[in-house]
Amino acid sequence: MLLPWEYGVRNLARRPLRTMLTLAALSTVILLVFVVVGFIRGLEKSLSISGDRDVVLVYSVNSEENIENSAIAARTPALLAASVEGTQQRFGVTHVSPEMYLGTRVNTDENNGGLGLVRGVTTGAPLVRRSVKLIDGKWPSSGEVIVGQLAAAKLGYDKQDLAIGKQVVFENKTWEIVGQFAAGGAACESEIWCNLADLQTATKRQDLTVVALLLEPGSSTAEIELFCKERTDLELRALGETDYYQSLQQHYKPVRILAWLVVLLVSGAGVFAGLNMMYGAVAGRVREIATLQAIGYRRRAILLSIVQEGVLLAAAASLIAGAIALVLMNGLAIRFTMGAFTLRIDSVAVLFGCGIGLLLGVLGALPPAIKALRAKVAVSLKAV
Amino acid sequence: MALVELRGVSKSFTKGEETITPLDEVDLDIQAGEFVSLMGPSGTGKSTLLNLISGIDRPDRGTISVDGVEVTGLSRSKLADWRAANLGYIFQTHNLIPVLTTYENVELPTLLLKLSKSQRRQRVELALEAVGLTDRANHYPRQLSGGQEQRVGIARAIVAHPKVVVADEPTGSLDAQTSEQIQTLLQRLNRELDITLLMVTHDRDVAGIASRKLVLDQGKFVDSETAITMGV
Ligand SMILES: Nc1ncnc2c1ncn2[C@@H]1O[C@H](COP(=O)(O)OP(=O)(O)OP(=O)(O)O)[C@@H](O)[C@H]1O
């Protein structure tokens, strides 16, 4: 038989100040867990939805994993279109997107020095980059740009500074913002897109960074890969977009491991906060616990009651932390080297945060409870 | 057969080099309905004896049975269950749970029994009535006087209708007047509710209310006349 529920609840109110302090400490810890898990989830999500399975990226074989370093000949798209089958075609238009991609300083009237990601594109881009949707304004013509939803976050600027009608300066040229686009959380949401020819003029370059091709459903990358291998003079390599982002995920593995480590360490600190309080709480109750045993309560029932106390407190802390995380942190934009993404306090993050919270309660309460129950009842009954 | 039977019960404690034997081959019979008082110099093992009978502690040798159940042979969790149904313990310092009200404190032992809600309620109300605290049911221990707290402790000890109630200096920390109230109460419980009582006390007057007086000294029971001449 268990002890009445009220016993655990009211015990928490016995030392209100200490309970409140522990509640604050546990809430902070769990909030941190939420943030870190939300960070990991956001990062993973941004990378995992960034890839389109039907899109193949063709870029320089010398650029290693980093597409930004790639430089390929301007005639590559024409060559590809002529030599490779399997690229999607509709109304006589081949779905190919030649692109120039670079990281550069992007200034506005109000801000300076933010490192932005700029992509010069043609009208082929929206055909291949199917997740991109113009949510406001129009497609850019010469001297104009459209900005991704997270571009401001990536730059560390106010969102208003990249509003339609404002101007940005990069590569010694002033551009007018004429539109805004979303990409369902994909990496390119933190980019600024402009006309490819404009960007080539501004940078005094003729080359491209990457060519993206949309395959017909059912065709594979094999043919394109073969083409790249045969034409060694072009120094090209082809990679499915999903594979590309998968390799990026790999690349960010240390970051994720570090983040999990933070979760672990922070949780460890939380266990100590719980332990500290529960040891204190139980130490002052030695005789009471012995009395309960003398009345006929089994040790397991008393143990459960003490654990229930810890769990109750941790659950309250989880609730507070969860509410703060959902209201204040969810969707918060995070700047990151490869772009920006939003904190995702999704069901997994919530489950994880609350799970850690409950674990804190149990781990914090168990050792003091076990210690108290190990003592001999006859001896504890005499304790002061 | 007696309600409580101790046969050859020994218990010793070792403290470093020294071994103390508070109980040395003790035999004792307590009949149902008896009110037994237990006196003896401090440190002779009176509390130890109560703890052995209530299964809180175990003897080194010998057997203890209560109402035919050999307590000394039960496992720890079985002992807990047995205590819940068969034994009431009145402490010197009432040992009430501070976060529970009078009613809830008295209710605690009944939660361990197979009773319906209304049966439980009835038991608690009867116990509170027996100790005259019906009007204090919703008070917390800190809102009660020392004597009232002890009465709650007594109600808690009898609420499960135990076969035996042991009391370790129940009046030990009360003033003379309150002590007298408690004595009267214990006597009434024994006479009117037929509760079998074993009570440890240092006060000869308190011991006087019992139907039988025992004195423990040097690990053995001595009869009370000898004890008086010894000046215990
Ligand atoms: N857990 C223990 N460990 C070691 N010695 C103990 C333990 N419990 C009791 N003793 C010793 O056993 C002896 C009897 O103790 P007990 O508490 O039964 O005495 P008592 O007769 O109740 O004394 P008092 O009248 O002062 O309450 C004492 O000498 C005490 O020091």
Ligand SMILES: [Mg+2]
């Ligand atoms: Mg004693």
